Amino acid sequence: MAWFAMIRLSNVTKSFADGPAQVDVLRGVNLSVDAGEVVGILGPSGSGKSTLLHLIAGIEGPSSGQIEVNGVSLDGMDRTALARFRRDNIGLVFQSYHLLPDVTALENVEVPLRLAGAPSSQIRAQALESLGRVGLRDRAGRLPEALSGGERQRVAIARALVRRPPILLADEPTGALDSEAGAAALDLLLQLNEEAGAALLIVTHESSVVERCGRVVRLRDGRVDS
Secondary structure: OOOOEEEEEEEEEEEEOOOEEEEEEEEEEEEEEEOOOOOEEEEOOOOHHHHHHHHHHHOOOOEEEEEEOOEEEEEEEEEEEHHHHHHEEEEEEEEOOOOOOOHHHHHHHHHHHHHHOOOHHHHHHHHHHHHHHHHHHHHHHOOOHHHHHHHHHHHHHHHHHHHOOOEEEEEEEOOOHHHHHHHHHHHHHHEEEEOOOOOEEOOOHHHHOOOOOOOOEEEOEEEEOO
């Protein structure tokens, strides 16, 4: 399989207003990530790690600079176009899971398929298959509150993987889990990376996660330190 740049940031900055002051979160970041790469994003609190993922996903826009994802420039896209692009290209996994509390594990995994307009005859089967891949097919009918933290994170991963996106962005995906559940969650993310050649970016503080990344990018004071 031929690798190519799935993510490219050129001199990207991001600033926020804090009353009359301006807070510069990212300051001229340049970064390229190839298809198939596993990149760990490290840095102290406030260094811009989560903001970097949000920019790549199109959840937030840069203050300046260029962002290209899967060969498409995000510059000038409106919110609807960005949401559609994110739906079709990016799987998101967060430490806090972000599951819908009032629907079952299966229905949570079905959400990306329904948003994409997948045929109703395929939605349930694909969602069950994705839950099966994370070992939770027998928990399909349970609400998130009835699942353990590790199980909720696996549901979140199943939801992120259900459409087999070319890019996976994981923000502290093992931070709220014990060591065994965290290792299992990381295994699942790395499995898709290997099977589908997905680019995988992981924000983490954990050395056990860093050791399994092919490359590490360190952020400090909003800049790529190394």
